[in-house]
Amino acid sequence: MALDILYLCLCFCGLIFAIVLKVLFTPQSSDIDISGALVFFTIKLPFSDLPVSETQINSLVVIWSIFWLCRYLTHGISVHAKLKRQIVAEWIVEKTQNLVKSNMGDYFKSFAPFIAAIMGLSAFSSLLTLIGLYPPTSDINTTGGWAILVFFLITYYKFKCGPIHYLKSFGDPVPFLAPLNVISEFATPVSMAFRHYGNVLSGSVISVLVAVALRGLSGLIFGKLPGFLGDFPFLQIGIPAILSVYFDIFSGLLQAFIFAMLTMLYVAGGFPAEDYAARKAKRAARKSAAKHNS
């Protein structure tokens, strides 16, 4: 019981830390602020300066919170599920494993933790807007980093049949289309990164614009009221939350799902399963023949 509270406290103290940092460092201004991530401080390095911005801090906070949330869900589990949180944890694991198995096949069974991690990281990053923090996913560097990771995974699994097979796959229908194949190879991570980043960024930009427009409108309607009531933006109460349901919750979760889904499809689609199986069978046959001869 004490551990429960400890883990949950550790989970939330990361978020509180991020909120405190944001409050301390945000410059005071009443203008619309679409300037991107705040830069907290810069580390001087020999070649170029390394700015430590809200993006990095918030990503680390999300990672920290998810880690302690997982610890909370899974500590003290038993074979016969007695605790509610164990059932939740088992449900998450089972759903991810089923999703990975049905989309990628049996060979990629071990991808389930990776997919769950990328989905959880992306979903919780986008959901940070709900408590007023800067979502790391609305920075191209975060999604770009994930996309590069996925690109290396795709290339690694394409290399499974050897470099010659990999090079051959570029001249797939006809050899003179090879340049286009190379371009489409690099377009995959770019489009993945921009899709996620564009969705989250557009949501926050539109939310800010609507909030500012509502402030102007309420100034127009209620501006004649005396004193404090005249300045108070009545229309800003509650109405932007309707947009937030779509842009922050639905769009953020959908993008997390789609990023994970595309990762699965690209990795499994790039892997030449039949050729790999044929190659493996050939090797096994050669090995057994060599053993037979000796």
Added chain:
Amino acid sequence: MLELAIGIILGGCALGAGAAMIAGIGPGIGEGNAVAKACEAIGRQPECKGDVTTTMLMGCAVAETTGLYALVIAILLIFVAPGRFVDILLNAIK
């Protein structure tokens, strides 16, 4: 003269952002088609509603990408580009 140059920069950025968002037409039509076909499929086979909805959302999000490229460019043109271009202009005058 400088005001005129800065005005041209701001106007050009706003016009460019507006022109970039013409790309919103394509994803609109495409996603509308996708949802219409998904509705037809669900009407024909209500039992596979879950699968159809998942696939449709997935396809919609992929089809949205081109629109989002335009949106990103428009946002950059409105909020980032004017400052950069004015800086470039001022540096060039110096």
